[in-house]
Amino acid sequence: MFHHLVLVGFARPLSAADRGFMVGQCERLRRDIPGLLEMQFVDNASPRSPEFTHAFVTTFVDEASHDRYQEAPGHERLRRKVSTLKQHLAVLDYHA
Amino acid sequence: MFHHLVLVGFARPLSAADRGFMVGQCERLRRDIPGLLEMQFVDNASPRSPEFTHAFVTTFVDEASHDRYQEAPGHERLRRKVSTLKQHLAVLDYHA
Numbered sequence: 001m002f003h004h005l006v007l008v009g010f011a012r013p014l015s016a017a018d019r020g021f022m023v024g025q026c027e028r029l030r031r032d033i034p035g036l037l038e039m040q041f042v043d044n045a046s047p048r049s050p051e052f053t054h055a056f057v058t059t060f061v062d063e064a065s066h067d068r069y070q071e072a073p074g075h076e077r078l079r080r081k082v083s084t085l086k087q088h089l090a091v092l093d094y095h096a
Numbered sequence: 097m098f099h100h101l102v103l104v105g106f107a108r109p110l111s112a113a114d115r116g117f118m119v120g121q122c123e124r125l126r127r128d129i130p131g132l133l134e135m136q137f138v139d140n141a142s143p144r145s146p147e148f149t150h151a152f153v154t155t156f157v158d159e160a161s162h163d164r165y166q167e168a169p170g171h172e173r174l175r176r177k178v179s180t181l182k183q184h185l186a187v188l189d190y191h192a
Binding site: 003004005007040042043044045046048049051052055057090091092093094095096 | 099100101103136138139140141142144145147148151153186187188189190191192
């Protein structure tokens, strides 16, 4: 399996509408993208990295599924929304 | 379950001995700490965050198990080794 995590720090607290958009896009992408097994938008509960307030946690059957996801229109809509709101971003990809 | 991920960036490529220490401590801690279900030391395959070269990925049955792990001598030995080698560090904790 291929794990893809995006840690995000938002400049301001998320509005209910923006949070709803993130959660909804995760559900839609998980339904629509073949090989996307899990996709969650989570709050970072750690006080050790306040610059990262949230994360997208995704699991794919393989790296090829992840590469297709990166090209999907639904992912592009999510990416654009995140990029308008974010202050910090870090990516962790690993096989396991 | 409680997920605890530590993204780490090492200043220099890890020596074989240091990598062996990280992997060995993960195996030992997983064996010794009650409630620690998974612990892996992984390479970050993403080219998007070169500042984070590796990560420790851990899964606990609950947050209390994670809190006990933070106090364990084996974790303290790992923490000291990482702190002598690291340049960057970020923590993501979440319930799922």
